[in-house]
Amino acid sequence: MAEPVIEAKGLGVKFAMNRRRKLTLREMFIHGKKRDPNKGSTDFWPVRDVSFEIARGECVGIVGKNGTGKSTLLKLIAGVLIPDEGTVTVRGKVAPLLELRAGFSDDLTGRENVHLVGSLHGMTPKMLEEKFDEIVDFAELREGYIDKPVRHYSSGMKVRLGFALISQLEHPIMLVDEVLAVGDKAFRRKCYDAIEKMLANNRTMVLVSHNEGDLKRFCNRGFYVKDGTLAMDTDIKAALDAYNADTKAEIEAREAKAKKKAEDDGKVA
């Protein structure tokens, strides 16, 4: 098989929790990491010891509870977070659909924003020129709105414009973070179709979502992330099953606890 397009080795990133204070200038420059005043504080690893390889054309769904590091993992792949441990190698350009409204400045018009954010994502002016009408069309903005400041847009409009723009990127790797959950039904349909079209071009996608339908529809491989580590790397169905089983067990445990508490309370009374 060809080289994997995304390759992670022992990936980990840490956040400091309960920090008393930040480093003073002196410590930062002179001592480096040796004398950390926050030694007593606990380091928190949202993602640790994660290794995987993703080949071209694969679509990977990431499932897991809230706060277990799914989004952090995606950010590491996107290169907007630098890992403290391990490496992540991405071969090819990445289209990050991490937060769609991102990057739009309120004071500029939709047109100017499309040009600014488009270029930030590596689109050439020529490409933007060609695709511009298509983008506006896809976003279903009301007549004339494209030349109004984004400040006057509704949040739905911003997201639609954002998705319309990013879905035009021709980068071989796509990272999607639950953005499909936005928009009304008709627009979601359109997003699905757009994504499906993109996948048809043998592009690679990593999708974080809680929506089983979405995951089953697009993905052929699933990661189950649990407490910052990669608990399972199988096909999407098995990952979802494991996730559901864990969730069910947890709910049962919680119910049992609540029941027990109620019984205890009853005894006291």
Added chain:
Amino acid sequence: MASRALSVWQNRQVVDLLVKRDLKVKYQKSILGYAWSLLDPLAQAAIYFFVFGILFNARVAPGGADAPGGYALFLLSGILPWMWMSTALNDASRALITHAKLITTMKVPREIFPLAVVQTKFIEYLLTWPVLLLFVVVLGGQTGWTLLWLPVAIGVQFVFTLGITLLLASLNVLLRDVQRIVRIMNRVLFYSSPIIYPIHQVMGAESLPGWFKTVYEMNPLVGIFQMHHAVWYPTEAPSSLMLWSTVAGAVAMFAVGYWTFRRLETAVLKEL
């Protein structure tokens, strides 16, 4: 380092766009627009002219009050480039914070945001040139080969300002007090550089100890503003020693700024 420089270069279009956006937003919203960026330095120059030139009746322009251009031109030729420096410093600390959304969602070399700040302010400085030229004509300022000091001054100032901006932008994400320090620093730097007074007043002052004068001269801003003044007042041209120490100072500032920026990058990205 080389590869980073390359990727910044590849993203120069983005820098241009950020610069254009900032200028547009700034000028779109106010009626006076362009006039605002002139009023501030002009008002400052008028104040200093009134206080020092008239009230104290100081013949402070190099070559005496009769020198071509006089004290008024001397003030302007210092204050206009100072505005570039000082406005860049003010925005520097917010350069990364205001773009937090962009930085956390897409992979671009993070250096471009401080760079865009310096470049925006530089263009605003260029836009004040017509006014300076107007004053040159009215006041009878004279230049010649000394005009060659200008590109040198601008080049060195660009490197120096970029260094400070990189330093402040990354530090401020982790230590928000930086913003406040900048305001004080801004004022200290203003008076500790020969912007509104000629350097010989410091160097010739008998009440100042020798070591103070040496420290004073080590400030790279001294050399930078001497060059800005030298365009119109040839006597102000820096000695070759001062010139090289200024260049070295600017390069050192840039190295420190860039090193800090890279070193803090990991932490900054988490914090944003």
